[in-house]
Amino acid sequence: MFFKPKIFLSSVALLLSLATLFLSSWIILPAPNMFFLTLAVGAPEVSPWLFLLNLLFLLLSLFYIRRRKLQRLVCIFSLIGLLICGWVLINIPPTQMQMAKAMKQGLGANYLEQIPPQVRAKMQIYPFNLVNFFWGIPLGKTRHQKDILFASPGGMPLKMEVYQPPEVGKYPAVVVIYGGAWQYGNTHANTEFNQYIANHGYTVFAIDYRHAPKYQFPSQLDDVRTALNFIRKHAAEYEANSERMVLLGRSAGAHLAMLAAYQADAPPIRAVVNYYGPVDLTEGYKTPPNPDPINSRAVLKAFLGGSLEELPNRYQIASPINYLTHPLPPTLLIYGSRDHLVQARFGRQMYERLHDSNTAVFLEIPWAEHAFDAVFNGVSNQLALYYTERFLAWALFRQ
Template sequence: MQLAALADRLYFFRVVVTAVSFMFPEPKIFLSWLALLLSFVSLFLSSWIILPAPNMWLLRLGVGAPEVSPGLFLLNLFSLLLSFVCIHHYQLQRLACIASLIGLLTCGWVLVNIAPTQMQMAKAMKQGLGGDYLQGIPVQVSAKMQTHPFDLVNAFRGIPLAKTRHQKDILFATPAGVPLKMEVYQPQEVGKYPAVVVIYGGAWQRGNPSADPEFNQYIANQGYTVFAIDYRHAPQYRFPAQLDDVRTALNFIRKHAAEYEADPERMVLFGRSAGAHLAMLAAYQPDAPPIRAVVSYYGPVNLPEGYKEPPRPDPINVRAVLKAFIGGSLEELPNQYQIASPIAYLTRPLPPTLLVYGSRDHLVEARFGRQMYKRLRQSGNTAVFLEIPWAEHAFDAVFSGVSNQLALYNTERFLAWAVLARE
């Protein structure tokens, strides 16, 4: 049977080669058309670095293109050289070269802005946390951190990940008969570590604690016990069910902290998108347990304003998402929208907050992060706002991507400052 399968593959390959040879009897013609096609494919992929995605399918390209821009830069460069060498028709060669040059310039815009963006981030970190905020971080902790905000080698090979201990399917609650589980990542060495509670995103409607394992593993290796928690999903379960589940998880973690080598008095909440919204809400409640800090990656903060002024284009249909989460429109349930907005709780001392947003985010616009930052500062709270000019929503889905390297570099320093340096 294996020989038959091999024969089928060889036959298929022979058919393809025969078809290509028939279409392009001259190798030079084949290479010229290949160069032309490659130039436009590379331009198409690169264009989503600047083009706003009108739907969810194209949004994937909008998220990924800037994050793999070093690779796209090389692809455009290769297509440019191939077009120059292989296309002998002047008009076609000119067209292909122009397409490749546009792609190169688009990718180059990201690459040349990496250093200025990190300079702005470093300035924002010092402005929010103090010019000497790094001085109190223990040497053994800082030794494990990224030494550079962006590493081109890591962009291609991936960020190195050390081994950690990992536990799955830890049941922490069954509200309304729904089993809620968490995953725990721990450093290899037995000890007692600060706790980082990670809450996934997904428009409050989808996702699970298994999301973004690379991040959880990386942070655990830095010397934290990472708890990736679950919550019930809309529209079947509406707000405040999700917040209740997060609070239940926090109580479970505090009660069982010793079992997982976690320090309940040094706890940080980290969330992405809808998870960032829940992290801020949980940390900002008047009766919240002691929380050292909150990290919000592109989290919604002002639901009434988000409903009134959805992004353009609006690939996810923000109003429909909010209706499913809250249970109705803003006109029907104005109080619920207000109660569900983290920005409504800035009336007392709150945990320090790190806000990370992309300038090109078309789900949760960066202006909401800036608004939250200003309100936190005005109310006397510690806050840092980091903005990545080329990044879309969920930029950290590409773990070794350009944006996530910058975000991770500053996030790990914020975490160390919050739970180690401040002591």
């Protein structure tokens, strides 16, 4: 029996094209569990790489594979993968235009003119940059301090990390609150984002909070409020301007950011940035996503201490959408249309309620899943970062 290299390589190409199609398919498939959710989150964000791989196998099938059956299979797999990945890529320009329109509607047609030229000069030039996708978004130099103890409720040490611009000065403050279903996570999350923002002229505070189910609501909110008081008290030590502060959170962290900023006795907060955060826990419990890879009701029970039927008042108190009774800080809401943890419809409802009497911007990314910004140089995060830095500059530097 003789080894036939061409047959072997053709078979390998078939397997690799099938694997690439499998990965590409999670751009459109809903994830049934947490394992596949990772693929559903990552696939659209690396779609340019997947597009190139599908194109490579298509060309191999056309010019190298001679066995007709194998050639046909590789060609079919690759064409389907190309169509799926191409859907993301061709939707980048219209999504960017829709986002630009939403920013102008929410902040004013001339909002960019309110940002000082020296601040605008440091921002990303393009909403999506292929060079940055393949080579990474430049982060720049920063100063970084770890393990800063800000509280010890019940003997539980809570710490924060601080990212500062390279030059000594006094900078607006961005307080970052990580996500993790209120049950896990730490201040090391999203370090690339924190470093990038700090390099662009902000003091970034990445804060910790106690986790469910051991600690239930309102412990997490209390910890965020304690952290804000600590930051205000020690602002000068970290070269932060306590009167120019934004809260930015992701998922559960976005929920806490909104709750903290929307309290009637909240400290001065210039704005809130909400990346795919829960806003209505009552409705979230009543109508969980389908599929529901994280088991949303179990997460809410662990966070709040019981079901909606058992604790209806606590679900209401813990829902940011119920705090829209007084003037609130400007709010930027960013959601993925394909989010199967916190559905985009909740962000849209929050925006509809907010923008009647408050400044609000709602940005939706058609192909994005929950935690899309986990891939920092990915397709969705480039768009989100482009408008987030403009929103921050408008909120904290506008003249």
